[in-house]
Amino acid sequence: MDPLNQLRASFEAFTLDFKRPSGTSRGILTQKKGWKLELTNSKGITGLGECSIIPGLSPDYISDKTYEQKLEEVCQNPLHFIENRGLLNSHPSILFGLESAYFDLKNGGKRIYFESAKAPTGFSIPINGLIWMGDESYMQSQIEEKLAAGFTCIKLKVGAIDFKQELKLLEGIRSRYDASQIILRVDANGAFKMDDAGWKLKELSKLDLHSIEQPIKAGSWNDMKDLCQKTPLPIALDEELIGINERERKIDLLETIKPQYIILKPSLHGGFSGTSEWIELAEARQIPWWITSALESNIGLNAIAQFTADFNPVLPQGLGTGGLYETNFETPLRIEKGFLKYYSKR
Numbered sequence: 209m210d211p212l213n214q215l216r217a218s219f220e221a222f223t224l225d226f227k228r229p230s231g232t233s234r235g236i237l238t239q240k241k242g243w244k245l246e247l248t249n250s251k252g253i254t255g256l257g258e259c260s261i262i263p264g265l266s267p268d269y270i271s272d273k274t275y276e277q278k279l280e281e282v283c284q285n286p287l288h289f290i291e292n293r294g295l296l297n298s299h300p301s302i303l304f305g306l307e308s309a310y311f312d313l314k315n316g317g318k319r320i321y322f323e324s325a326k327a328p329t330g331f332s333i334p335i336n337g338l339i340w341m342g343d344e345s346y347m348q349s350q351i352e353e354k355l356a357a358g359f360t361c362i363k364l365k366v367g368a369i370d371f372k373q374e375l376k377l378l379e380g381i382r383s384r385y386d387a388s389q390i391i392l393r394v395d396a397n398g399a400f401k402m403d404d405a406g407w408k409l410k411e412l413s414k415l416d417l418h419s420i421e422q423p424i425k426a427g428s429w430n431d432m433k434d435l436c437q438k439t440p441l442p443i444a445l446d447e448e449l450i451g452i453n454e455r456e457r458k459i460d461l462l463e464t465i466k467p468q469y470i471i472l473k474p475s476l477h478g479g480f481s482g483t484s485e486w487i488e489l490a491e492a493r494q495i496p497w498w499i500t501s502a503l504e505s506n507i508g509l510n511a512i513a514q515f516t517a518d519f520n521p522v523l524p525q526g527l528g529t530g531g532l533y534e535t536n537f538e539t540p541l542r543i544e545k546g547f548l549k550y551y552s553k554r
Contacts, residue, residue, distance in 0.1 A: 214250040217283035217309075219243045219259070221272070224505055224533040230340055240503050240533070241272075243279060245305040247286055247313045255313025258508035259305035260475045265502075267451045267476075268299040278302060286310075293481050297453035303479035308511040311480075319510060319540075324517035330540070330550040331517040334524040336361040336393060337546065341368035347377055355381075358545030361391040361418075361524035367399025371408060378415050387416035391524065398425035398447060405435060413440035419469055422446040433465045442468035446500075449486065450476050458489050470495060471526070473502040480515055487519075500526030506539035513541055513548055 224240045243259040259279065261269040269275050278299055282289050289295055289303075290310050296303040311321040324331045337354030339347055339362060347364070354362050362381065366374045374394075381390060392415065400408055400423045412420060419442040424431060426447040436443050445467045452458055462470075470490050474483045483499070490497050499516045501509055509530055516525055527548050530536040542549050 215287055216248045217246065217286040218248075219245045219276070219279045219283060221276075222505070224530075224536060226532055227534055230532060237503075240505075242505055242508070243276075243305065244507065245279070245283075245302075245309050247306075247309040249313060253313060253317040255309040255311070255317055256319065256507060257305035257308030257310075257312065257511065258475075258505055259301050260502065260504040260508050261301050262476075262503060265447070265450070265476070266301055268301055275302075282306060293479070297478065297482075300453070300478045300482060301475045303482070304475040304508070307479045307481065308508070311511070320514070321511040322514040322518050325514045325550060325552065328552055330552045331514075332550075333513065333517055333521060333527060333548045334361070335359075335527050335543070335546060335548045336363040336391070336524045338526070338528070339364040341365045344369060344373050344377065348380070351377065351381060355385075355390075357543075360389070360546050361393065363393040363395060363526065365397065366394045366412075366420075367396045371411075375411060375415075378412070378417070382415050387418075391418045392416070393418045393421070395421035395446070396423045398422050400424050402428070402431050402435075406438070409435070409439050409441045417441055419444045421471060422448060426450065429461065429464050432467075436465055436467050439468075444469035444471050446471045446473075453478055453482065455485060455489070458486060462489060462493055462495060466493075467495060470497045472497055472499050474499070474512055474515065475502050475504060475508060480511075483515070496523060498523045498525050501528060503532070504530070505533070506530040506537040506541070510539055510541060510550075513550060517550065 221243050226238055229236045229238050245257045245259055246254050248254045263269060282302060289306060293303060308321055312319055337359035339350045394417060402424055405423050421444045452461055472483045472486055474480055477483050477486060487497055501512055513527055529539055529541045529543055540551050
């Protein structure tokens with residue numbers, strides 16, 4: 209790699225428009241902002257990464273001004289931060305973009321981030337079909353689309369509309385497909401209160417669901433521990449992991465709560481190095497995991513998909529192709545019958 213002073217770094221903001229307003233745990237989104245991060249060596253080879261944030265959820269985003277100030281600091285001395293990644297523990301999305309750009313540069317600036325992309329036939333990852341929050345008719349139409357497209361794992365957001373309506377939607381799927389035909393996951397994004405979480409989990413468990421993500425708000429470790437001990441439905445931690453960056457703190461969380469699963473998002477959980485550490489610690493405690501995207505553009509999705517494929521996952525992952533947006537960057541990724549496929553250019 210070039211000496212420190214021969215590696216140039218730059219960033220550029222971009223905005224993507226959603227095809228339709230998308231309901232999330234952080235409200236309704238119509239646009240998504242991100243930053244392209246480029247590293248260029250003395251031979252003119254450029255590596256590309258994405259710094260992707262979700263306002264209100266990303267721990268390193270307060271405003272564009274403060275975020276870009278940190279990006280400027282990183283771009284002045286990128287290799288220093290690559291060699292000392294702990295300096296970006298509190299800026300996981302910037303570390304995600306920096307690592308992506310660095311890996312791409314090391315592989316010749318061809319948007320090849322991990323070994324999986326070097327296979328001549330590409331790769332294929334099982335994924336879930338995501339049903340976005342909305343009124344009952346909108347969610348029902350999405351369910352029909354995913355089933356028609358060949359998905360065998362469907363994930364629904366719950367907690368946005370009346371719980372009985374949500375149960376009705378899930379019952380509608382189960383009446384047509386049993387658990388051996390369609391895997392059903394739900395994501396509460398912390399919407400349940402502790403005093404009603406127990407009976408809601410019991411009702412949901414009657415529908416042979418695979419798991420529920422983050423039933424109560426993050427931060428109440430003892431409450432979450434109690435739920436995980438008593439739950440009739442496997443619980444996956446999601447937002448609970450955000451902001452937990454130190455190795456010992458990660459161990460403390462896993463050994464205190466003892467979740468049935470954890471869900472990992474590289475742009476929220478410390479890039480690829482932070483995500484790899486979570487995987488190592490979880491597997492040492494026999495806790496399964498899967499990887500989910502967090503509204504990245506196709507730049508970030510490509511890097512995450514390659515990273516995920518290196519693990520040869522069997523569980524369906526939470527990845528897509530950026531099809532939520534009106535326009536996006538080019539991608540080698542396609543969705544075919546419930547699988548995310550990468551087609552090698554070679």
